[in-house]
Amino acid sequence: MTTNEKNSYIISIEGSASIISSQVGAAVVSSVFENYGAQCVEDLNPTDLPDVFSELYAIETDIR
Numbered sequence: 001m002t003t004n005e006k007n008s009y010i011i012s013i014e015g016s017a018s019i020i021s022s023q024v025g026a027a028v029v030s031s032v033f034e035n036y037g038a039q040c041v042e043d044l045n046p047t048d049l050p051d052v053f054s055e056l057y058a059i060e061t062d063i064r
Contacts, residue, residue, distance in 0.1 A: 001046055001047070001049070006046050006049060009049035009050060009052075009053050010041055010049065012053050012057075013041050013044075013049065013052055013053050013056055014041055016053070016056035016057055016059070016060045017029045017041070017056060019060050019063075020056060020059055020060055020063065023063045024059075024063055028059060029056065032052060032055050032056055032059070033052070035055075036048045036051070036052055
């Protein structure tokens with residue numbers, strides 16, 4: 001994964017996490033991070049970024 005791809009995923013994850021937190025609470029975002037052994041986006045393994053983004057985006061889509 002290139003640096004640009006990694007940064008793009010991080011920005012997208014942060015955006016989705018912000019929307020989810022404001023709509024249904026931070027606990028939902030925390031539970032997704034915890035599934036990957038992380039407490040925040042910075043703790044995530046770069047190889048997990050696409051999967052975390054997919055999960056958060058699916059949740060974001062469901063609440064819209």
